Amino acid sequence: MRLVRSRRDLAQALTKLDGPQGIGLVPTMGFFHAGHVSLMERAVKDGASVLSVFVNPLQFGEGEDYERYPRDPDRDLRIAEEAGIDLVYMPPAADVFPPDFSTSVTVADLSALYCGHFRPGHFEGVTTVLARLFGLIKPQRAYFGQKDYQQSAIVRRMVTDLALAIDIEVLPTIREDSGLAMSSRNVYLTEAQRQAAPFFHQALSDTERDMLAGERDGAKLLAKLERRLKKIPGFKPQYWALADAKNLQPKATAVEGDVLLAAGHFGATRLIDNCVLGESAKSGPGAIKRP
Amino acid sequence: MRLVRSRRDLAQALTKLDGPQGIGLVPTMGFFHAGHVSLMERAVKDGASVLSVFVNPLQFGEGEDYERYPRDPDRDLRIAEEAGIDLVYMPPAADVFPPDFSTSVTVADLSALYCGHFRPGHFEGVTTVLARLFGLIKPQRAYFGQKDYQQSAIVRRMVTDLALAIDIEVLPTIREDSGLAMSSRNVYLTEAQRQAAPFFHQALSDTERDMLAGERDGAKLLAKLERRLKKIPGFKPQYWALADAKNLQPKATAVEGDVLLAAGHFGATRLIDNCVLGESAKSGPGAIKRP
Numbered sequence: 058m059r060l061v062r063s064r065r066d067l068a069q070a071l072t073k074l075d076g077p078q079g080i081g082l083v084p085t086m087g088f089f090h091a092g093h094v095s096l097m098e099r100a101v102k103d104g105a106s107v108l109s110v111f112v113n114p115l116q117f118g119e120g121e122d123y124e125r126y127p128r129d130p131d132r133d134l135r136i137a138e139e140a141g142i143d144l145v146y147m148p149p150a151a152d153v154f155p156p157d158f159s160t161s162v163t164v165a166d167l168s169a170l171y172c173g174h175f176r177p178g179h180f181e182g183v184t185t186v187l188a189r190l191f192g193l194i195k196p197q198r199a200y201f202g203q204k205d206y207q208q209s210a211i212v213r214r215m216v217t218d219l220a221l222a223i224d225i226e227v228l229p230t231i232r233e234d235s236g237l238a239m240s241s242r243n244v245y246l247t248e249a250q251r252q253a254a255p256f257f258h259q260a261l262s263d264t265e266r267d268m269l270a271g272e273r274d275g276a277k278l279l280a281k282l283e284r285r286l287k288k289i290p291g292f293k294p295q296y297w298a299l300a301d302a303k304n305l306q307p308k309a310t311a312v313e314g315d316v317l318l319a320a321g322h323f324g325a326t327r328l329i330d331n332c333v334l335g336e337s338a339k340s341g342p343g344a345i346k347r348p
Numbered sequence: 349m350r351l352v353r354s355r356r357d358l359a360q361a362l363t364k365l366d367g368p369q370g371i372g373l374v375p376t377m378g379f380f381h382a383g384h385v386s387l388m389e390r391a392v393k394d395g396a397s398v399l400s401v402f403v404n405p406l407q408f409g410e411g412e413d414y415e416r417y418p419r420d421p422d423r424d425l426r427i428a429e430e431a432g433i434d435l436v437y438m439p440p441a442a443d444v445f446p447p448d449f450s451t452s453v454t455v456a457d458l459s460a461l462y463c464g465h466f467r468p469g470h471f472e473g474v475t476t477v478l479a480r481l482f483g484l485i486k487p488q489r490a491y492f493g494q495k496d497y498q499q500s501a502i503v504r505r506m507v508t509d510l511a512l513a514i515d516i517e518v519l520p521t522i523r524e525d526s527g528l529a530m531s532s533r534n535v536y537l538t539e540a541q542r543q544a545a546p547f548f549h550q551a552l553s554d555t556e557r558d559m560l561a562g563e564r565d566g567a568k569l570l571a572k573l574e575r576r577l578k579k580i581p582g583f584k585p586q587y588w589a590l591a592d593a594k595n596l597q598p599k600a601t602a603v604e605g606d607v608l609l610a611a612g613h614f615g616a617t618r619l620i621d622n623c624v625l626g627e628s629a630k631s632g633p634g635a636i637k638r639p
Contacts, residue, residue, distance in 0.1 A: 157505075157595065158509050159455050159456045159457050159458065159505060159509065160453065160454065160455050160456075160475075160505065160506050160509035160510060161453070161454050161456060162451065162452070162453050162454075162479075162510075163451065163452050163453075163454070164450050164451050165450045165451075165452060166450050167450065184451075188453075188510050189509065189510060189511060192510045192511030192512055193511045195513075214448075214450060214451065215451050218449050218450065218451035218480065219451060219453075219479050219480060219483045220480060220483030220484045221483055222486075304448065
């Protein structure tokens with residue numbers, strides 16, 4: 058595994074990597090969990106693999122956790138090596154965004170909904186850093202986790218609109234045995250919050266089950282979901298929504314393939330999760346869990 | 349010369365074009381004058397050449413001349429053929445921007461200055477359509493005229509920031525014998541306005557001469573320029589500025605290579621022009637004129 062910390066070394070290392078399958082990029086902010094590992098393993102399986110590790114200041118709002126976002130670069134590098142990654146780009150922020158950097162890439166509409174409503178500027182930060190990384194690395198594939206459902210939809214939209222020849226691969230959310238979606242931010246949770254956190258996923262799954270049992274009325278499903286979320290000890294739901302899988306517009310009537318999206322706080326810790334209706338039934342219990 | 353009117357046909361035609369030199373793109377809004385022809389001839393000389401002809405709605409503000417912008421596609425195609433262009437992409441607006449298109453690309457700071465101040469959203473429209481065309485066509489070179497000086501600086505910034513591997517070639521402004529910069533919008537001018545219009549270039553050149561004769565004080569140079577612009581019959585100057593050639597920031601003291609930028613109206617017709625200090629002295633009289 059080669060490690061580079063500057064655009065210059067990155068460009069040089071990339072010339073040696075390109076092969077018939079092209080390059081697969083796993084863009085991350087580090088502090089890896091099994092979700093990241095699943096993306097890396099898939100990238101390695103698909104061809105030459107590049108991992109970027111970089112806490113992107115643009116996607117944090119004022120008062121958010123940019124400074125205290127968990128970091129463990131040494132452990133990250135060991136995990137990347139074990140996963141078989143070919144090249145790691147782990148730069149300081151100023152290498153990605155030099156002082157005269159001034160371009161931003163925005164996906165209107167999609168970026169203002171849901172998480173974007175509560176984190177203004179967040180998705181613009183995401184699409185801008187990705188457009189930059191896509192330019193620097195020129196991958197043919199990029200890998201994202203389904204946990205960040207809205208992000209994936211936005212990235213797909215950007216890639217289509219800018220006609221970037223990149224396949225966006227969205228891999229299943231990796232969950233703890235409890236059902237809690239893996240997240241670098243889970244480390245913030247207190248023991249009591251950790252005990253309650255699995256009910257977040259449970260609330261989504263139960264609502265999916267209602268839908269599969271025949272309830273198609275979006276308002277009724279969301280009322281059930283709301284009640285479940287509000288019953289979770291110590292949890293403050295922020296939003297809950299039923300959306301079209303692709304354009305993320307709110308749906309009044311649910312069909313399989315639609316997605317339930319939700320976010321909320323345990324204390325200062327913000328968690329998100331989602332559930333594609335009918336998907337967990339298809340994949341079966343445990344299929345998207347990992348120890 | 350091959351003509352395509354859809355992204356689909358464009359993609360297919362491009363597969364047959366690519367060569368060792370890659371592709372050169374001349375992005376235009378049509379209604380060609382000698383300035384466009386100079387870009388086409390250069391693109392043809394440099395390798396495989398693609399011309400896009402498309403009046404981009406995104407770069408027109410409310411109340412601007414999108415609807416009445418001059419169009420003459422048949423003449424444009426004849427001129428392109430004569431110039432030796434390989435492939436013309438002349439689509440309807442909906443082919444470039446399908447209904448679900450929602451990405452925008454902006455270059456902050458640079459886009460708010462000068463023309464951007466008076467045409468809010470204009471440069472965002474330019475950078476967005478170019479990012480889209482760059483993605484669809486994937487050129488190695490793109491050609492622009494120096495008349496749109498601020499646009500070139502913004503496009504260069506975008507290409508650097510998004511790490512697009514595209515050389516931005518900016519070719520000299522082509523002028524009528526009178527000195528008037530060629531522009532598709534010159535067709536709007538009345539006979540009287542046409543008589544007066546060359547004084548716009550003259551005002552810039554005279555101010556350049558003041559600078560080359562020793563006047564380096566930006567405020568004094570701009571005061572002279574202002575006086576000259578305001579003396580032009582029927583002309584309403586909109587802005588006049590002395591700027592750094594690259595980052596376009598206003599300069600207090602002029603050095604060679606800085607640029608004088610200006611815009612103004614003859615009636616409803618808005619003209620822009622610029623002068624890189626020391627450049628006309630270097631290239632000599634007539635060097636950037638064409639009949």
